[in-house]
Amino acid sequence: MRTDDRMAQIVTLGGLDPEALTTLARDGVGALRVPGFFDEKFCEQLLAVGHEFLERYDRDQYPVVACKIGPALNEYMVKDGISPQYWSEADRVVHLWSTELRHLAVHDECHRLLTESWSGPVRAARVSGRPLFWGIVREISEGTLIHWDDVTQELQGLSIDPRPWAQLALNVFLSVPEQGGEAVVWLQRWAVGDESHRISFGYRPDVIRPSSPICTIVPHVGDAILFNARNYHTVNPGHSGRRVAFSAFVGLGDEMALWS
Numbered sequence: 333m334r335t336d337d338r339m340a341q342i343v344t345l346g347g348l349d350p351e352a353l354t355t356l357a358r359d360g361v362g363a364l365r366v367p368g369f370f371d372e373k374f375c376e377q378l379l380a381v382g383h384e385f386l387e388r389y390d391r392d393q394y395p396v397v398a399c400k401i402g403p404a405l406n407e408y409m410v411k412d413g414i415s416p417q418y419w420s421e422a423d424r425v426v427h428l429w430s431t432e433l434r435h436l437a438v439h440d441e442c443h444r445l446l447t448e449s450w451s452g453p454v455r456a457a458r459v460s461g462r463p464l465f466w467g468i469v470r471e472i473s474e475g476t477l478i479h480w481d482d483v484t485q486e487l488q489g490l491s492i493d494p495r496p497w498a499q500l501a502l503n504v505f506l507s508v509p510e511q512g513g514e515a516v517v518w519l520q521r522w523a524v525g526d527e528s529h530r531i532s533f534g535y536r537p538d539v540i541r542p543s544s545p546i547c548t549i550v551p552h553v554g555d556a557i558l559f560n561a562r563n564y565h566t567v568n569p570g571h572s573g574r575r576v577a578f579s580a581f582v583g584l585g586d587e588m589a590l591w592s
């Protein structure tokens with residue numbers, strides 16, 4: 333096999349559109365980059381105010397250092413669904429964005445840009461009739477384990493409305509390290525045998541098949557990076573500087589559904 337066969341393409345676009353999102357969802361490319369999705373000045377403001385509210389993840393659940401504003405749904409999954417703490421944390425953070433952080437209106441701006449990029453309505457996904465929180469500010473400076481995200485697998489016994497046929501990860505970078513901090517995506521989905529490679533909330537590197545196409549995405553401030561979240565992916569540790577992103581999952585269907 334030539335080296336090129338293992339490279340998944342990273343496509344740079346002036347803006348998102350339904351065709352680009354659908355091609356990404358079908359693994360026609362490895363990732364999309366939209367430079368300047370958020371203005372750099374806006375990223376600086378968001379970061380400055382956001383730092384105050386960044387909180388540590390629960391280290392028992394998440395064994396690498398990381399900070400965030402807002403609940404990530406997959407941290408609140410319990411045996412029979414979503415824990416009540418998810419909803420109280422979501423309410424608290426929605427209140428925070430509509431009071432102290434209101435002037436930043438980052439959710440409105442992101443919603444506007446996504447609405448321009450899709451042919452149908454764009455709204456928060458719902459579970460049991462309740463809108464999920466979307467638009468987390470998250471620091472991942474020390475990297476992650478290799479993992480995949482698929483809400484249709486994670487939501488034990490509950491269903492997400494609308495049920496997406498594809499789940500994309502959207503990360504808009506507010507701060508990036510001088511070195512490292514790349515997102516790495518393999519065009520490879522979970523398979524039953526993969527569970528023998530599991531460690532904690534992720535997988536050992538040997539879960540990746542040598543033939544799986546790979547792309548390595550260097551983050552830049554203001555850029556939106558999108559990839560297919562159902563594919564295996566990881567974040568490399570960063571050096572000199574924090575890696576903070578505004579982040580949401582984008583579910584594709586007639587309606588575009590958002591959650592974090």
Ligand SMILES: O=C(O)CCC(=O)C(=O)O
Binds near residue numbers: 515561566567577
């Ligand atoms: O921050 C990133 O580049 C990707 C983070 C991640 O693992 C995800 O969005 O699922």
